[in-house]
Amino acid sequence: MIPVYKSKGLKPSALDMAGDPLNFVVEQSEKLGNFFRIPFYGIKQIFVTTNVDVIRHVMQSNQKNYRKSSAYKQLKLALGNGLVTSEGAFWRRQRRMAQPAFYKTQLEELYKKMVGVAENFCEDLQRRTDNETINISQEMMAITADIVLKTLFSTEKENGNDKVDMSESMKFSQEYIMNRARRPYMIPLSYINGKKKKFDKRMAEFDEEMFAIINERRALKDKPIDLLSMLLQATDSESGDGMTNRQLRDELVTIHAAGHETSSNALSWTLYLLAKNPDVLTKLRAEVQAILGEQTHPSFADLRKMPYTKQVIEEGMRLYPPAYAVGRENIEKDEILGQQIPKSSIFVLSIYALHRDPTYYPNPEKFDPDRFAPEQLKQRPSLAYMPFGAGPRMCIGNHFAMMEMQLILAMMVKQFEFELLDDKRVNAQPLVTLSPKGGIKMRLKRFKKEIN
Numbered sequence: 001m002i003p004v005y006k007s008k009g010l011k012p013s014a015l016d017m018a019g020d021p022l023n024f025v026v027e028q029s030e031k032l033g034n035f036f037r038i039p040f041y042g043i044k045q046i047f048v049t050t051n052v053d054v055i056r057h058v059m060q061s062n063q064k065n066y067r068k069s070s071a072y073k074q075l076k077l078a079l080g081n082g083l084v085t086s087e088g089a090f091w092r093r094q095r096r097m098a099q100p101a102f103y104k105t106q107l108e109e110l111y112k113k114m115v116g117v118a119e120n121f122c123e124d125l126q127r128r129t130d131n132e133t134i135n136i137s138q139e140m141m142a143i144t145a146d147i148v149l150k151t152l153f154s155t156e157k158e159n160g161n162d163k164v165d166m167s168e169s170m171k172f173s174q175e176y177i178m179n180r181a182r183r184p185y186m187i188p189l190s191y192i193n194g195k196k197k198k199f200d201k202r203m204a205e206f207d208e209e210m211f212a213i214i215n216e217r218r219a220l221k222d223k224p225i226d227l228l229s230m231l232l233q234a235t236d237s238e239s240g241d242g243m244t245n246r247q248l249r250d251e252l253v254t255i256h257a258a259g260h261e262t263s264s265n266a267l268s269w270t271l272y273l274l275a276k277n278p279d280v281l282t283k284l285r286a287e288v289q290a291i292l293g294e295q296t297h298p299s300f301a302d303l304r305k306m307p308y309t310k311q312v313i314e315e316g317m318r319l320y321p322p323a324y325a326v327g328r329e330n331i332e333k334d335e336i337l338g339q340q341i342p343k344s345s346i347f348v349l350s351i352y353a354l355h356r357d358p359t360y361y362p363n364p365e366k367f368d369p370d371r372f373a374p375e376q377l378k379q380r381p382s383l384a385y386m387p388f389g390a391g392p393r394m395c396i397g398n399h400f401a402m403m404e405m406q407l408i409l410a411m412m413v414k415q416f417e418f419e420l421l422d423d424k425r426v427n428a429q430p431l432v433t434l435s436p437k438g439g440i441k442m443r444l445k446r447f448k449k450e451i452n
């Protein structure tokens, strides 16, 4: 029998998880085991798991019977039918068409754009060292937003492009959507108090801007190399058709949303962990200095020569996975580990709790990038680590994100020392992605290499 979680008193049990989705699963997995059930208002079952066999079943071997859970429906209001929110044959076609934009040769082109943004960013930071208090999470958000704009549209700063104010519109829509997801009982009120109308108007204006950009690019003879051009040129191998303006709009907005807050939070947490673990920072810096020498940034080829830099990021995302959980719903009834699963049950796969499971990660709170050294990797099932998800719906931007994070981290540790201004532990806040509550305040100093 799958153990059942019941809250104390009359409170619906599901609310306990909603109130603290990170620690709730860590604690209950210790008490009840790594596959337990929560009755959901007597109408549905929620299955919560960090069991790799269950994860394999849901995400890989029987993934056809699983769709994204209803939480993703709210996202559709802003993202439309892009890769994150679409399903079935439509998703498969879109994924087939978008995939080549993330092949190695294309990533190398996009990397050149990232380097330009990162160089400007570090020069600006250099001017602000020593005295200024830096909120590192704000800075990481700014650089990853610039990178996503540059790689999508070849424009950098929002105000450098008078056509689209993407980050602002996305922020606006994210707030609206999170409110709906958290307090669904308030949705009817939004039709009365004008909030839904305001949202629809803002989205309609935003879409107009996006369509104008797409049409302009369609008409352009010499197209710049960026994700928009790559997606415009993509055709479906089966039908030969390209994407409509609506499909393009949805994929562009999806990539913008999926692709910068995630990397930004992963980088912020990693820098925070490095500031708290000077030994790791020293080892990382030694690798970076050995590869970079006098260069200010690693070349695309250098990235493969910096395994420890990659391990540091991997360990950062183990402790603070930006996508801290994924949700699924089974279409038909199912059987898992000999247990009957009723149709339309909800599955919560807690990546945060999985990454803290002491079976796979002894002393789980310790920041130890050696856990990702090849010999240690071999000792764990591959699904014990899934910051980018798993199976066919795995993140399309994983290599994009890894190269972006390696680039920024290498440049930052080569140039700066990091001093945390507050000794207190920064708490993780499970918003759309896992954010540092209140930001991470640091003072940066120019790093001066010691000469022996």
Ligand code: HEM
Pocket: 068, 083, 084, 095, 254, 255, 258, 259, 260, 262, 263, 266, 321, 322, 323, 326, 327, 386, 387, 388, 389, 390, 392, 393, 394, 395, 396, 397, 398, 400, 401
């Ligand atoms: C550290 C950075 C990132 C993390 C942790 C991350 C994590 C994830 C996860 C966990 C999923 C799967 C969600 C699910 O199965 O429900 C996903 C999907 C996706 N991600 Fe990422 N992501 C990152 C960066 C990016 C970047 C840079 C891009 C684009 C440039 C991107 C684009 C997407 C897209 C389009 C999907 C949907 C894929 C599909 O279903 O076909 N992500 N991401």
